[in-house]
Amino acid sequence: QQPVQSPQAVILREGEDAVINCSSSKALYSVHWYRQKHGEAPVFLMILLKGGEQKGHEKISASFNEKKQQSSLYLTASQLSYSGTYFCGTGLGNQFYFGTGTSLTVIP
Amino acid sequence: DTAVSQTPKYLVTQMGNDKSIKCEQNLGHDTMYWYKQDSKKFLKIMFSYNNKELIINETVPNRFSPKSPDKAHLNLHINSLELGDSAVYFCASSSLGWGNTEAFFGQGTRLTVV
Numbered sequence: 001q002q003p004v005q006s007p008q009a010v011i012l013r014e015g016e017d018a019v020i021n022c023s024s025s026k027a028l029y030s031v032h033w034y035r036q037k038h039g040e041a042p043v044f045l046m047i048l049l050k051g052g053e054q055k056g057h058e059k060i061s062a063s064f065n066e067k068k069q070q071s072s073l074y075l076t077a078s079q080l081s082y083s084g085t086y087f088c089g090t091g092l093g094n095q096f097y098f099g100t101g102t103s104l105t106v107i108p
Numbered sequence: 109d110t111a112v113s114q115t116p117k118y119l120v121t122q123m124g125n126d127k128s129i130k131c132e133q134n135l136g137h138d139t140m141y142w143y144k145q146d147s148k149k150f151l152k153i154m155f156s157y158n159n160k161e162l163i164i165n166e167t168v169p170n171r172f173s174p175k176s177p178d179k180a181h182l183n184l185h186i187n188s189l190e191l192g193d194s195a196v197y198f199c200a201s202s203s204l205g206w207g208n209t210e211a212f213f214g215q216g217t218r219l220t221v222v
Contacts, residue, residue: 002150032210041198041213042151085149095163096141096211098151 001026003088003099011105012078020073020102022088031064031071032089034098035082042087042098045073078106111135114199114214121189122222129184129217131199140182141211142174143198151198157182158204189221 003024012018022031030049034042048064048071062073075082083106088099112133121127133140139158145151155174156163162174171187186193199214 002152036149041215043213044210047210087151095156096153098143098153101149101151103149 001097003090003097005086005088005099005102007102008100009103009105011107012082014080014106014108015077018075018078018104020075020086020088020104022071022073022099024069024090026069026090028064028066028069028071028090030090031062032096033060033062033071033073034087034089035084036087037084045086075104078104080106080108082106111212112199112201112214114197114217116217117215118218118220120220120222123189123191125189126185126187127189127219128186129197129199129219131182131184131214133180133199133201133212135201135203135212137201137203137212138179139202139204140176141200141202142182142184143200145196145198145216147195154184154197155182186219189219191221194219194221 003022006021010018032047033045035045036042048062050066060075064071071088086102089096091097115130141156142154143151144154153165154168157174157176173185175183196216196218198216200211202211203209
């Protein structure tokens with residue numbers, strides 16, 4: 001039931017772009033994206049809803065393909081503060097499953 | 109004010125002991141959760157709970173039990189602790205279910221069983 005993310009890890013230089021993918025074996029009704037910095041709690045970035053509505057972050061965008069049961073997170077012009085582990089998540093009602101996680105490191 | 113707070117932040121204990129982790133949210137949310145994050149950083153849901161319903165992940169041993177004295181609190185009790193219980197435990201809350209709303213997480217409790 002856990003969504004699978006790719007890549008598992010990526011290293012970027014400041015200013016570079018990255019794409020993180022999330023794939024689910026089950027139908028997606030909405031997709032959440034969270035970022036977790038080392039030693040901290042996950043923090044909400046955005047929600048993508050069925051039908052294309054997107055709520056969330058100013059500088060990070062995402063797409064949601066309901067038919068393919070996939071979502072992608074796009075980080076453009078990365079900053080040092082983008083470093084962390086990114087999790088997608090999906091669920092319905094009281095059940096929610098996080099993806100396998102993608103570790104992103106931005107270096108100067 | 110902290111939206112979701114957990115105590116303690118660190119907990120070191122011996123095998124076989126019983127321990128509790130407390131969680132409180134001041135957001136007025138209806139649903140609270142417990143997650144376990146293992147050493148590989150996988151986040152797995154353990155319980156979700158609202159005023160009406162407790163949903164338990166079937167893979168969670170019955171040594172773990174959530175207790176909710178009221179809507180703002182969801183504590184986690186763990187009996188007969190084992191080495192494999194060592195992990196970071198996160199409490200979270202959201203209004204209604206996950207659906208269209210974001211979740212807020214506590215700062216986590218790092219449990220080490222020795």
